[in-house]
Amino acid sequence: MQGMKKILVTGGAGYIGSHTVVELIENGYHPVIVDDFRNALQSSIKGIEKITGILPVVKEIDICDRSAFKAVFEEFEFSGIIHFAAYKAVGESVAFPLKYYRNNLVGLINALELAAEFGVNDFVFSSSCTVYGEPKGNSIVNEESEIQPANAPYGATKQIGEQIIQDFIQTNPGLKVLNLRYFNPVGAHSSAHIGELPLGKPNNLFPVVTQTITGKIAELKVNGNDYSTKDGTCVRDYIHVSDVAEAHVKGLEWLTNQDGDFVEVLNIGTGKGASVLEIIHTFEEISGQKVNWSFGPRRDGDIEEIYANVEKSRETLNWSAKRTVTDAVRDAWRWEQQLKHD
Ligand code: NAD
Ligand code: UD1
Secondary structure, eight states, X not given: OOTTXXXXXXTTTSHHHHHHHHHHHHTXXXXXXXXXXXXXXTHHHXXXXXXXXXXXXXXXXXXXXXXXXXXHHHHOOOSEEEEOOSOOOHHHHHHOHHHHHIIIIIHHHHHHHHHHHTTOOEEEEEEEGGGGOSOSSOSEEOTTSOOOOOSSHHHHXXXXXXXXXXXXXXXXXXXXXXXXXXXXXXXXXXXXXXXXXXXXXXXXHHHHHHHHHHTSSSOEEEEOSOSSSSSXXXXXXEEEHHHHHHHHHHXXXXXXXXXXXXXXXXXXXXXXXXXXXXXXXXXXHHHSSOOOEEEEOOOTTOOSBOEEOOHHHHHHHSOOOOSOHHHHHHHHHHHHHHHHHO
8 A cells, every 4th residue: 555655736626636636545645735725615625525534634825835835845745746736727828828827837836846855756747638739630649749839828838837847857866757638637526526616607518518407508509510520519538537536646656666757748538539519418318408509600729629549648557547428427417416406
């Protein structure tokens, strides 16, 4: 077992973070969450406790506040770091670019600097398939696929983040970094105790569908029906958030067994693509309700079709997604009903 290995989880109260904290606890780790709840609610911590029976340690601080962040490293001896904390809304990043650059890059710089200062060598970074942009030719991207210019400041923060890590490891023997490029994390924990919090108006497909079913959103617009895909709508690699969470645990295990210094990049997806219409139809089947939708124009900057080549993550981590997109739909729907209940 992991003994009581302490893992720093920045952004651990958030969507992917909270699911990862559950997996860490269930695998014998001792996660320490650092999150200032700018995009999370305390109820996610209660949800973690309901699932695992353990109330995780939470330090409510802004990771851009270096001295407050440093105090956490002084208090605990970490064996690894999973760095989730960042802003993630593409549209907002276009409207407020500096807000995104400041939070996503200063947060990462502080985390890396403190990792080096305190000798914490195992570091997992939340990257995104957005770094690939619109794939040229093949829609299945692997880790060697060309990085395209970012279409929004959000994507740029992930590209620059990966570059910062690349440069930093050159001067830090021992440091081992795993950049996980998530495709489209969706769904919720099967218990419905934690899930994605729709703070404000959602833009992502899954929360838009669930909120259309419950009537919070009057009508879903399918963004474009004239793409060269199976049914004319965009195709994505939707992956259950609990599978994403498990990849982090496998990632930490793997890092422990490597010698430094390096950065490894892995796609975290299912390797399968689903269209917008397929997702809507699956929600209709699972919920037994109609989704009120119609076709609208294409969304600016949308990618036609992209999904992950998952060979490298499978071989490296001995991990692959276990849940189907139908599982993710079922759990997203359960979570939406739970939210309505509360
Ligand atoms: P989220 O907003 O639910 O979680 C991020 C958490 O970080 C929140 O709880 C927020 O309060 C916290 N946070 C942000 N800035 C902070 C700061 N300065 N100090 C302390 N806490 C701070 O987002 P998520 O969906 O869980 O995403 C987690 C990571 O994964 C992000 O880095 C995101 O860019 C990346 N990612 C997400 C997706 C996705 O579809 N959700 C896809 C690819 C990559
Ligand atoms: C978006 C971001 C990506 C980010 C990801 C997860 C862009 C260009 N990309 O990805 O960087 O990592 O979210 O946060 O914004 N759709 C509709 N109607 C809706 C909502 C969505 O048709 O009301 C369609 C979209 O046009 C898209 C698909 O559903 O074709 C998936 O959309 P979304 O969930 O926003 O994810 P991405 O666009 O893949």
